[in-house]
Amino acid sequence: MGPVSSQTAFIEGVVKDASSGNTLPGVNVFDQNKKGTTTDGNGYYKLELQPGEHIITFSFIGYKTHEKRVSLQEKEQLTQNVQLFLEAELLDVVVVSAGKFEQSLSDITVSMEVIKPKLIQDRNTTTLESMLQVTPGVTIIDNEPQIRSGSGFSFGAGSRVQILIDDLPILSGDAGRPTWSYLPIENLEQMEIIKGASSVLYGSSALSGVINLRTAYPRETPRTEVTLFTGRYSDPSIEESVWWNESNSLIGGLSFLHSRKIQSLDLVVSGNYFGDQGYIGPEIIDPADSSFYPEHISRNGFENRGRISVSLRKNFEKTPGLKIGLNTNFYKSKSTATLLWLNADTGLYRPSPGSLTFTDQDAYHIDPFIEYYSNNGGKHALRSRLYSLDNLNTNNQSNFSDVWYSEYQYTQHFDSLSIPDLVSTFGTVYEDVNAESDLFAGNDGDAGKNNATKLAFYLQLDKKFFDKLSISLGVRNENFEINGLNESATIFRSGLNYKLAEASFLRASFGQGFRFPSIGEKFIKTNVSSLFIYPNTDLRSEKSWNLELGLKQGFKLGQLKGFADLALFQQEFERFIEFTFGQWGPISDPGLGLGFRSLNTGDARVTGLELSIVGFQKINDMELNLMLGYTYTKPISLTPNELYTENEDPFWPDPNYLNTSSDTAGHILKYRMQHAIRGDIGLDYKKFHLGISGRYNSNMANIDRIFEDLDTQGILETGLTQWRKDNNKGDAIFDLRGGFKLNENTKLSLIITNLLNRAYAMRPLAIEAPRLFTIQFKSTIK
Structure with a gap:
């Protein structure tokens, strides 16, 4: 500790979370004259003050503000360690994704769900x-x-929603597509969903919003969790569509988590295994047809997968504020997927x-920081x-991609520099994608091999x-x-939030967005069954702007x-990209050159309320x-007569919104779907819990x-045409869950998904799962 001035005194200490014991970086510490500082990465603060009486305030988002009265003498060095307690109010939930700081x-x-x-x-x-x-607003x-x-x-x-794990993107490098089963959810702190253009902070693919998974670090007490589950599908409600003869398909799996501190090292290990015999039956084919894969045609729509994650974080006591870490996730799966059902009754x-x-899929990520x-x-x-x-697929669909992503970010809180409540966030991003696949034969320069790079500043x-x-x-x-x-693109955003009264907040935001086409959209050339997909090397980026006005009102009813x-929101798109049917190949091609292709389809607008x-x-x-x-949207084409492009053969009409x-x-x-209702209610009473979820899509x-x-x-x-006529009222789906604690650390639950066993399709020609009964056993060791 350095020399102390004869006219001043010091107060110092460490600020921790009262429940977990974790140190809290970034806590604002100041006296009644607003002279202050912030805690460093180890929760340590040091404040130089004049001798006398002081009221020291400790303030941190999501925690109750703590005040402490102290009396300081000349040359005194007073140590005051403080514990802060979490706020119980829902409006004080701490989020990171909106501004890349707490x-x-x-x-x-902006609008956000947590x-x-x-x-x-x-x-x-x-x-x-x-x-x-x-989740409200999401489909x-x-x-x-x-x-x-x-x-x-x-x-x-191509995705217009960016998917993140701990603020870093996790969409595939070639197609810009999420692999949902890859995402580690055993060690989740919370999931944050931003609704609306978020490209300023998160770049291309965040045109309509962001889904960010924030993982948790260990508390002071070690924790181990093990979950086992097994389940069984019901017969579909349409009797003639039942394809199994002997027994219904089963699911089963387990997950585990171990989280602990080892002196200055944080360690988290988690994993998951899942097996699903599937509710989709095998293909009905002619055994003499050699174009199919005999080792797979007898398989149902199954899935087997495993995942393991390891997270390490080191805190350096001799260098306060310094942390290094490594997060990893390794994944292996074998599964089948179907694009088209056979028919709308027996098939x-x-x-x-x-x-x-x-x-046959292998995936991993390694994140040093x-x-x-x-x-x-x-x-x-x-x-x-x-x-x-790495996806090893049948039907000539195999593909491989590596994404190298790096981001440097500097965040400055100006409280300690006598500018209260000002935060600046600067960042630079570099991304390099290498993708290889026979799918991407549209790249004539080096068939099947593709490279994409991004360089950004925000x-x-x-x-x-x-x-x-x-x-x-x-x-x-x-x-x-x-x-x-x-x-290239340069975009802007602005927003404001005004506290009208206690627990009443009015907000308004404007944001521009953009999305560069994925490798898949520009260069893919393939077919699935009788559907052909063609490349479009002339495809251009799409742009948008988003305007929102919102009111958040806290309430207390008993x-x-x-x-x-x-x-209330409105988003307008320019050069909107859509898959569109037409004649994109010569008539000598299979299917007469007819198929789908990504096109810029003019302008579009989405207005609505939520x-x-x-x-x-x-x-x-x-x-x-x-x-x-409840979400209502009105998504419309603003240029329905605009011709997207010209077909190869004048016999086929050039495509536009009206004729496609x-x-x-x-x-x-x-x-x-213009109307969407979402809901979940959960009740815990002593050893028992009960919950119901519901969703309606028009x-x-x-x-x-x-x-x-x-x-x-x-x-x-x-049978699609008749199916759509018979099922044109929308779908209401309910899930039920309930269970009880066997003791303080173990819980047994029953979960029923698709409670009413509705036969429904979110996407035409792809039926969703029938009712599923699942028994879950969970044990926690602390």
């Missing part, structure tokens, strides 16, 4: 998309995420011949990720005025190159506390949690017209 949920300028791990565990969530299906169509109708269905190429749960793909918290409120963070994905400023008004401003420049083709959030309610109630031994939401859509009323975009009015034309003309008879 903020209170009530202060952010999902806690308890709900994910209680539902026996084996892949994250099943949890997202009950998953055949593994592709939609947020507020910002995207449709793109046959697995509803069977694949059309040639549409079943067998996949280093962080340094300075004494003046600054934080340096350098994070990198190697994400490797800056965001967040300032709070008078403890009421929060303002956010941001800018990003990103340069993108794919196989020598270059594009012992029930929570908030209601109402949002109401969500989150509540919590605790009375003695009873605890109630609820999440409800099955229903042009109101110019509604394809593969959207009818999907518009799809690709070609699917109905092929069906009615007998070229590809799927």
